[in-house]
Amino acid sequence: MIPVLLILIPLLSGLFLFFLKEEKAVKNFALIAALISLAVVVYAIALNPSGQLTYDTAWLPAIGSRFSLGIDGMGKMLILLTAISFPVVFISTSGNTYKNTAAFYALMLLTQCGLMGVFLATDALLFYFFWELALVPVYFLCSIWGGEKRIAVTFKFFIYTFVGSLLMLAGILFLHYKSEDGSFAIKALTSAHLDNFEQKFLFWLFFIAFAIKMPIFPLHTWQPDAYEQAPTAVTMILSGVMVKMGIFAVIRWLVPLFPQAAAGYANLVMLLSITGMIYASLIAIKQDDIKRLIAYSSIAHIGLMCATIFAHNQIGLEGVMIQMFNHGINVIGLWIVANVIEQQLQTRKFSELGGLAQTSPVLAILLVVMALANVALPLTNAFVGEFLMFNGLFQFNVWMAAVAGISIILAAVYTLNMIQKIFYGKTVAATEHAVDISSSVKWTLIFLVIVVLILGVYPQPLINLTKDTVNAIVANR
């Protein structure tokens, strides 16, 4: 029953929100709804009630699709990330004002519904359904409340992902045709008999969809623009949770469905991912805009995760699991800082900022911790993940690991550069009268910093949580 609740709570509260008028009530209601989801997730993970983690009922008997949901280790980790992200986003951006607040928060909750569905679905058609549904509210969110160039940019984002998912739909149809019992269940699809050519062909149909979502070079061009133009609260969800859809889908669907093709194309995919990492890192160094910098740094991090999945070994996959969660936490932390600066100082350009540490010391300390986590310094959560991932890459191919390793240095360059330009040096006109952050933002950031440090010292809970998924994938080959 729990998976159904996780979809129904955001869906119903989202629909209800459309009819609320008063701004304060809307924000409180959205926060409460998000907290209820979080409570359900914590209950599911802490108590692990057997028999309640799956749900299965007839949906479309005529075409063999079932409404079946299930939570495995990776699913638990990702729904936890989703459930944490939304309250954090709501609290940290509660100071932002939007025209038509009710619709904004309603669409946010509908996005959460779509995300939960993607992470829970164990039926390919249902998965496709939610995959698309997560996109539609985001399209409206970005196009209505985004920046100047929002309409064109969001449209590009939508068309890109829509083309990808339609190709995946063609692939799903063909797999369904090949499956023996005519169903869309993941088990039936894995056991479908595909010859070598079919497997390779379908691999690309699926991979393009996921690569656009992650995004992987050279399909990444929608992403920096979309992150820049989207309202920051949405960008947090996009980069914190939504890109994980791509990684998740590769692990849940792509690798188990086409093991031979995944092994055969491992080198090619890794090459693309690593090219993307270096390329995005180099561009990030030249950026003058906080949002664009974080966007490019996000491409680099995701590239590493994708490359490691295709190395296909235990240690690397454990690293991917940890890093999926940690990247979500860290990037949301960075976006919160970006949001604070943008809301208070009306600019995101480094060239117009400087010396903010003197006027906002608390913000500076918290940002430095988040930024160091972005560089994956030891003691921070990202260190554990990246260490395991590089270890996995190294076992697969030394040269790949060595080239990918350059991105660590580049990450340090652009991240430290960012800290320096925003917080140190002389105060400029924009930062002179800045005040320190509000308590709601401060406490969310402190919460995130605590998570960063705890998982940096003791990552074992995350490894244990996702162990079953990792073992299943490694055993599969």
Add this chain to the structure above:
Amino acid sequence: MNAIIISALCGVVMMFSGIFTHNKTTIKNIAIAAMLVLLVANILNTYGIYSFRIDVNNMLRFQVFGLYFNSIVFLATLIYLILSGDDIINVGINPAEYFALIFFVLCGVSILSCFNNTLMLFLGIEILSIPLYILTGTDKRNLKSNEASLKYFLMGCFSTGILLMGITLLYGVTGDFSIDQLAVKGSLAAGMTNSGIIVPLGLIFIFIALSFKVSAAPFHFWTPDVYDGSPSVFTSFMATIVKAAGFIAFIRVFETRMPELGASARIIIPLVIICTLLVGNITAVFQQSVKRMLAYSSIAQAGFMLFALYSFNDIAKEGILLYTFAYSFATIGIFAVLIKMKDYTFEGFNGLSKKEPVLAAATTVFLLSLAGIPLTAGFFGKYYMLLSAIKANGQYALWLVIIAVLFAAVSVYYYFRVIQSMYFKDGDAETTEIKPAFKISIIILAALIILAGIFPSLVLNWLYF
């Protein structure tokens, strides 16, 4: 049988209603009531309750599939009359006759869904088409409407000529008009008399003629001008109900005959599908008027419906019903909104979401359905079409499916332009007066589309009762 006779009777009743009353609203209400009677009579017919028993000498054959198709079409027409009835009566000075002509078209539709004989096919097509030529030209003082009517009439006659040619060729070989008999005799005759070319040739002529009716490329040239020129209320009717009827006729003729086309069918149909998708989608992208965009997009939608001819299995037949449902309801809804707009260009929709949030939300649902986004009926329409192709031809169909989904992505481009105008651009969208009843009916229509998008079996289960 109920549908054919009662729709003709309703037409006559409507014609005479103009004599007894000059109140336009009364006439509209009579038409809605008559439509309701027709719908109920057809549903009763599905359950085996007849009002008329006539020996039709096997020229018509009533099957659940055809009758159920009638029900969907009649329901769509009922919704159309409720939504746009007020606009029909304001097109010209003879409202009663417009309703009468609509009922005569429905009579043609009912014949096309159950004919078992090429002569009845011809009759059905003509009964369907002639009232349409008149409806197209009802805006008498508008030059564009006259041009559209004349163009439609000339093109229609031309295609009818080709249809008759095809029928004659088939008759010449087999000496029989009946469709299932033809299949047996045709192959015999072809084997005996070295006239093997004539049967496929006849079938290809019929194929071309019907392609005209459903506006499949390269026989689509009349469509944009006719749809654009005729009064918008009637465009809505032509683009949905009439087009769907064309597809049912297609299926009835070629269900048994497709094998005789042999290898050429496997080339011709994919070629027509790709042409139709290409022409419809690419030209729709460049339109400035929403009405003209919808005209081209209706060509594109026909491309998807043609998949039913490519695959010809049970899923295709279910799919064409679902597609008819999804496409007709969404298009009727969107035209109903379009008629209320004062400016038909994309700019005319700017800022509609602030002025008429209900209309904008409903239009968004219709557009999402036409684009085939999940959670709307349109998704399952497209889904069934693609699935049927894969089921029929396996990996050979995969490339066709991939082309089709890429064009579906193109269609998002022009459908979403309307959404962009309504929601993201500022402007002062001017509408004519909108009644609360209109809003309620359009919400119900949007809800129906979403409901069928979650449970498409709600639409299809009726087929198996």
